[in-house]
Amino acid sequence: MAADLQAKYSKLAQEYSKLRAQNQVLKKGVVDEQANSASLKDQLKQRDQSLRKVEQEMDSLSFRNQQLAKRVELLQEELVTSESKSKKGKSKGDSPSQQGLQTQSVFDEDLQKKIQENERLHIQFYEAGEQHRHQEGQMRARLEELESQSAQHQAVVDGLNARYTEAVERLQTDKARMEAKSQTLEHESKECRMRAEECQQQLRRCQAELSRQLKQSSSVIQEKVPFNDTKLSDFNSLNVPAHNRRHQLKARDLAGQALAFVQDLVAALLNFHSYTEQRVHIYPRDSSIEPISPLNQKFSQYLHENAAYVRPLEDGLLQLHQSITEDTVTVLETVGKLKLFADHFSAYSHFLQKILPYQLKSLEEECNAPFCTAALTAKNRELQSDVTCITTQFDKLSNYINLLALPSVRQDALPQTSTSAVFTQLAACLHSLQDAVKEMSKHYSQKASLEGELSNVTEKLRTTTECLLGSLVSLTNCTSKIAVFFSNNLDFFTSSPGYGPTRGGPAATLDPLQAESMLANKKKAATYLHAIQKPRPQSVPYKEALANRRVLTSSTESREGLTQQVHQSQEKIARLEQEKEHWLLEAQLGKVRLEKESQRIGELEAQLAAAAAAARGGAPPASVGPAAAVPPADASAHDQDDAEAAPKCPGTEPTTSTSLVGMLSTTFSSENVGDEESREQLIKDHYMARVAELTSQLQVSDSKAVHFHAECRALAKRLALAEKSREALSEEVKVANQHVARLQDDLTTTKRSYEDQLSMMSDHLCSMNETLSKQREEIDTLKLGSKANAKKNKGR
Numbered sequence: 001m002a003a004d005l006q007a008k009y010s011k012l013a014q015e016y017s018k019l020r021a022q023n024q025v026l027k028k029g030v031v032d033e034q035a036n037s038a039s040l041k042d043q044l045k046q047r048d049q050s051l052r053k054v055e056q057e058m059d060s061l062s063f064r065n066q067q068l069a070k071r072v073e074l075l076q077e078e079l080v081t082s083e084s085k086s087k088k089g090k091s092k093g094d095s096p097s098q099q100g101l102q103t104q105s106v107f108d109e110d111l112q113k114k115i116q117e118n119e120r121l122h123i124q125f126y127e128a129g130e131q132h133r134h135q136e137g138q139m140r141a142r143l144e145e146l147e148s149q150s151a152q153h154q155a156v157v158d159g160l161n162a163r164y165t166e167a168v169e170r171l172q173t174d175k176a177r178m179e180a181k182s183q184t185l186e187h188e189s190k191e192c193r194m195r196a197e198e199c200q201q202q203l204r205r206c207q208a209e210l211s212r213q214l215k216q217s218s219s220v221i222q223e224k225v226p227f228n229d230t231k232l233s234d235f236n237s238l239n240v241p242a243h244n245r246r247h248q249l250k251a252r253d254l255a256g257q258a259l260a261f262v263q264d265l266v267a268a269l270l271n272f273h274s275y276t277e278q279r280v281h282i283y284p285r286d287s288s289i290e291p292i293s294p295l296n297q298k299f300s301q302y303l304h305e306n307a308a309y310v311r312p313l314e315d316g317l318l319q320l321h322q323s324i325t326e327d328t329v330t331v332l333e334t335v336g337k338l339k340l341f342a343d344h345f346s347a348y349s350h351f352l353q354k355i356l357p358y359q360l361k362s363l364e365e366e367c368n369a370p371f372c373t374a375a376l377t378a379k380n381r382e383l384q385s386d387v388t389c390i391t392t393q394f395d396k397l398s399n400y401i402n403l404l405a406l407p408s409v410r411q412d413a414l415p416q417t418s419t420s421a422v423f424t425q426l427a428a429c430l431h432s433l434q435d436a437v438k439e440m441s442k443h444y445s446q447k448a449s450l451e452g453e454l455s456n457v458t459e460k461l462r463t464t465t466e467c468l469l470g471s472l473v474s475l476t477n478c479t480s481k482i483a484v485f486f487s488n489n490l491d492f493f494t495s496s497p498g499y500g501p502t503r504g505g506p507a508a509t510l511d512p513l514q515a516e517s518m519l520a521n522k523k524k525a526a527t528y529l530h531a532i533q534k535p536r537p538q539s540v541p542y543k544e545a546l547a548n549r550r551v552l553t554s555s556t557e558s559r560e561g562l563t564q565q566v567h568q569s570q571e572k573i574a575r576l577e578q579e580k581e582h583w584l585l586e587a588q589l590g591k592v593r594l595e596k597e598s599q600r601i602g603e604l605e606a607q608l609a610a611a612a613a614a615a616r617g618g619a620p621p622a623s624v625g626p627a628a629a630v631p632p633a634d635a636s637a638h639d640q641d642d643a644e645a646a647p648k649c650p651g652t653e654p655t656t657s658t659s660l661v662g663m664l665s666t667t668f669s670s671e672n673v674g675d676e677e678s679r680e681q682l683i684k685d686h687y688m689a690r691v692a693e694l695t696s697q698l699q700v701s702d703s704k705a706v707h708f709h710a711e712c713r714a715l716a717k718r719l720a721l722a723e724k725s726r727e728a729l730s731e732e733v734k735v736a737n738q739h740v741a742r743l744q745d746d747l748t749t750t751k752r753s754y755e756d757q758l759s760m761m762s763d764h765l766c767s768m769n770e771t772l773s774k775q776r777e778e779i780d781t782l783k784l785g786s787k788a789n790a791k792k793n794k795g796r
Contacts, residue, residue, distance in 0.1 A: 016167070026153075030153050043139075058129075061125060069118075072114060072115075079104060248326050248328065254489055259314075262314055264481070266310050268471055269306070271470075275468040279464050279468060280299055281300060282460055282464055286458070286460075293365060296365070299358035302358060303355065313341070316343075319337045341401070348394070348398075352394050352395075356388065363380045364380075364384075366380055367380045371454060371456055383443050389439075393432050393433040394433070396432075400429060404423075427486045427487050430483040433483070434482075441473060441475070444469060449753060466746060469746075474741065585682070585683065589678075
């Protein structure tokens with residue numbers, strides 16, 4: 001680890017040195033550019049100075065030009081004055097006029113020279129100004145370009161400086177982090193070395209312990225084991241091999257995937273045979289209009305039996321998938337259900353061989369039809385070869401599957417060295433079947449397109465042909481998936497699963513006759529291990545167990561006494577409940593008596609007041625006598641102590657009444673008749689109220705029960721309706737899925753036909769373009785030949 005850190009640090013240092021050298025080069029370039037910029041600025045200053053000189057010269061030339069213009073004006077004025085003077089002095093001699101003419105010619109020449117010099121100066125001035133503006137523009141553009149380059153270089157330099165500073169800071173932080181990491185790694189390496197030393201010590205101890213256990217086990221085996229069952233293959237085959245759970249899960253997963261693919265294959269084959277049967281009844285003769293040929297009748301009869309041969313394939317593979325579980329041993333010698341699947345596949349292969357001659361003759365009959373074209377005949381020939389090839393491939397697949405099923409029936413039927421070759425040939429045969437079905441689908445699609453061009457094709461035939469094409473497309477997809485699946489998992493099929501009774505003995509294959517015994521031994525071993533792996537219950541200490549036994553013995557002895565106490569307690573509780581009801585009734589009776597006594601006292605007080613008023617008047621009323629005054633005293637005495645008053649009163653005797661609520665002791669007298677009636681009335685009212693309450697509760701319970709019963713019936717009906725709707729929806733979903741699959745197949749068929757048509761149209765378009773280009777070349781050659789002929793005719 002330290003060497004890696006040193007290498008990384010050296011790499012970083014090299015990169016830093018490279019970046020530093022690049023930085024120096026860039027600095028040198030920036031300095032050079034700055035020097036060039038300064039020199040250009042100096043040149044610009046010099047040009048400005050020369051421009052100023054030229055401007056000064058221009059100013060002086062313009063001033064000179066103005067002076068010359070003024071002189072020309074003066075000369076013109078003098079010329080005018082001289083002309084006027086010459087006109088006045090005509091009468092004078094010729095000599096003055098000649099002198100004037102000479103002077104005039106001199107002035108004219110001088111003026112012409114001045115004008116030419118002025119034009120030349122103007123031209124030079126304009127050219128110098130244009131050259132100066134052009135040079136100034138160039139210098140300004142050059143200056144702007146140099147300034148932009150300088151700014152770019154400065155930005156690059158600033159960016160590089162920032163980048164280098166960041167790189168330096170990052171490298172410094174990386175260096176610090178690497179140093180800290182190196183220290184931690186050194187510490188960890190020290191700990192690892194210490195741990196390695198400890199592990200070595202533990203390894204030595206383990207080796208010593210294992211060697212001791214090996215010696216002990218070998219001595220035990222030599223002394224206790226009567227024979228070694230691994231030396232003989234017959235005995236060794238009964239031993240339970242080591243369980244490979246990963247292999248079992250993988251095998252079950254692959255069996256499930258294969259089952260799904262075979263289900264799709266079975267559906268595609270059923271559709272293919274059914275639609276072929278429908279086509280036989282429609283083409284070349286429609287059975288609804290005229291009877292079909294005996295050959296096609298027999299062919300249709302055989303095709304009608306396809307489900308009896310196709311559906312067992314799915315059932316056989318389903319049983320094979322169910323036989324592969326996580327607890328079983330899955331090798332070719334133990335999968336007995338593979339033989340059942342192989343038999344079903346052989347039956348289907350024989351079915352294909354049985355219908356092959358009829359299918360070939362049916363295609364031959366289509367070729368002999370009057371409306372069959374040469375192209376259709378060619379396609380039928382190709383379909384005959386395709387059908388023959390598919391039947392041959394199914395026959396090969398049946399042979400290979402039977403070979404793989406032989407080890408589960410007979411020992412040494414298939415050597416282990418040949419198993420991988422059989423699986424490889426099976427994968428190649430699946431790919432050949434895929435290619436054959438693909439070619440058949442292609443030829444059938446072309447045949448359908450050719451039949452669609454005929455005039456006597458009915459809509460029924462067109463629909464059946466499209467369905468047949470869809471079944472062929474689905475069959476192609478299924479065979480392709482199966483071939484790819486088998487090729488992808490070929491390594492798993494050809495690899496050794498790790499099973500076999502080779503525990504300490506010579507390698508041997510499993511005997512299918514002894515495989516069942518081995519699996520039974522495996523189940524027994526698993527059951528035994530599961531039984532011994534159950535957690536043991538916690539043991540009770542001896543002293544606590546003795547104490548518990550004493551308590552249990554004493555409790556057993558006192559069980560009868562406790563039972564009697566429970567019965568007595570229950571009887572006492574029942575008696576107390578009865579007494580409770582009794583005293584509740586007594587309390588109600590006491591309340592009634594109190595009310596009656598209070599009423600009686602009120603009446604007596606009223607009678608006493610009336611008697612007192614009558615006594616004051618001197619005539620006592622007849623209704624009031626000594627018997628009327630006695631009852632209050634008796635009533636008060638009865639209220640004070642009912643128990644003492646009862647035996648003192650003559651003609652009274654106590655009675656005891658027993659009812660459901662308990663026992664009640666009463667004393668009958670002439671005065672207590674009303675009390676007993678009121679008591680009976682109260683009891684009756686109490687029971688009537690109780691009965692009414694129980695009746696109302698019973699009615700409520702009945703109504704609730706009826707309501708719940710009705711609700712349960714409604715829920716049951718709703719559940720039945722929901723189940724029916726679920727089944728209907730599931731059927732609709734299945735129909736929709738089938739419709740979607742059929743539409744997808746139709747889409748792929750249509751897409752393929754369109755692609756074929758587009759390719760044909762593109763080829764036709766290319767051929768047309770080639771013919772058009774050839775025609776154009778011929779036209780051009782003819783034109784050239786006609787022009788040459790015309791030229792020859794003209795020459796003649």
